[in-house]
Amino acid sequence: MTRRFGLFLDPVILQMVPSYRGLVVYVEGVENFASDGWSVALLRAAERRIAALPNPPALHPHMQAWASVYRRFGARPKLYKNGCLALASRGHVPPINGLVDLYNAVAMTHMLPIGGEDWDCLDSHLLRTTALGHEEFVGNDANDTPEHPYPGEPIWLDRAGVTTRRFNWRQARRTCITLATRAAYFVLDAVDPYSPEQLDSAAEALQRLIGERWPDARTRVGPLRSSDDGVAIVTATRAALFSAPREWPLAGVMPDLHLGSDAIDAARQPQPRLQHR
Numbered sequence: 001m002t003r004r005f006g007l008f009l010d011p012v013i014l015q016m017v018p019s020y021r022g023l024v025v026y027v028e029g030v031e032n033f034a035s036d037g038w039s040v041a042l043l044r045a046a047e048r049r050i051a052a053l054p055n056p057p058a059l060h061p062h063m064q065a066w067a068s069v070y071r072r073f074g075a076r077p078k079l080y081k082n083g084c085l086a087l088a089s090r091g092h093v094p095p096i097n098g099l100v101d102l103y104n105a106v107a108m109t110h111m112l113p114i115g116g117e118d119w120d121c122l123d124s125h126l127l128r129t130t131a132l133g134h135e136e137f138v139g140n141d142a143n144d145t146p147e148h149p150y151p152g153e154p155i156w157l158d159r160a161g162v163t164t165r166r167f168n169w170r171q172a173r174r175t176c177i178t179l180a181t182r183a184a185y186f187v188l189d190a191v192d193p194y195s196p197e198q199l200d201s202a203a204e205a206l207q208r209l210i211g212e213r214w215p216d217a218r219t220r221v222g223p224l225r226s227s228d229d230g231v232a233i234v235t236a237t238r239a240a241l242f243s244a245p246r247e248w249p250l251a252g253v254m255p256d257l258h259l260g261s262d263a264i265d266a267a268r269q270p271q272p273r274l275q276h277r
Contacts, residue, residue: 005122005158007185009226010129013154017069019192022128022224023203026119027210028183029217035095038213042105043093049109050088057088060111062194069191073130073154075166082189083168084113099177102209103186110202112188113168115156117175119183124159128224131155137162140173187224 007024014020033039050057057063063085067077084107087093093108095101099116107114131149135157138146149155149165156164163175168189177184186206190199203221210217 004119004183005125007126007187007224008128009224010127011226012130013128014226016072016130016154017191021190021194021196021199023188023190023199023221024224025186025188025203025206025210025219025221027185027217027219028119030099030182030184030210030214032177032179032181033098034179035097035101039098039101039105040095042209043095043101043108046105046108047091047093057085057111060088062111062190063088065191065193066113069167073152073167074150075153075169080166080169082113083115083171084108084111086169097177097179098213099181099184102213103206106202106206106209110198110205112190112194112199112202114186114188114202114206115164115168115171116177116184116186117163117171118177118181119185120181121175122158122163126156126158126163128154128156131157131162135162137165138173140171140176144173 009022053060058067063082066082066085070077070080070082081089087104088108088111093104096104103114103116106112131151131153133148133151135149135155136146137149137155138144138161149162153165154167155162160174161172163172164170168187188199188202188206207219207221210219
């Protein structure tokens with residue numbers, strides 16, 4: 001059985017967004033492919049569903065809820081759209097490669113932000129947390145240079161740096177899904193009023209399409225969970241996650257972090273007020 005890193009949720013995210021629910025679809029045993037008629041047809045079908053909506057995508061209840069979340073951590077929704085809204089607002093989504101086309105189509109069909117990354121490109125366990133401000137991020141564009149998230153900004157973080165900024169806005173070059181991808185994970189992000197049943201339906205659709213294209217692929221769905229004690233993970237305890245990989249598949253069980261009293265006290269300090277940017 002392959003040893004792989006897992007995905008975890010810092011409880012501070014639930015303090016910021018109490019209604020947040022995340023599912024992770026883990027997949028191994030795929031051979032990604034250049035976009036073809038099958039994957040492009042998925043995109044075009046999803047675009048037709050978007051076109052048939054009674055209102056513009058930005059007015060969809062789930063997209064409006066995510067706009068409210070973005071305001072909560074200081075990001076202007078008109079400048080920073082979640083990944084699903086960015087796709088749905090384009091009208092015509094260009095194909096990228098088979099796996100990316102697939103999950104982009106599911107995101108648009110279900111009006112749900114979905115992020116997909118190459119599982120083999122992680123440098124440690126991956127933590128959804130809030131930035132301290134020193135972490136490094138390099139975007140997916142060829143001319144992107146290293147930048148740093150704002151303190152308090154929701155990010156995905158491993159030992160090598162930030163893989164996604166502003167919750168589900170922009171992904172890093174290092175972990176992007178390419179033609180070389182053989183294992184991946186997909187994070188499905190929901191907030192109220194999106195129901196658990198809708199979230200499960202999107203995960204099932206993603207698994208079904210993966211199984212249709214790769215019948216021998218191994219998939220598993222697990223909730224994105226935080227530690228049981230509810231203590232926010234701060235600098236002193238992040239190192240516990242940035243360690244050796246575990247047996248796949250990992251369903252989101254938080255490792256024992258052995259939090260010291262200093263770390264607990266630091267975690268309970270009030271967060272600075274965020275400014276819109």
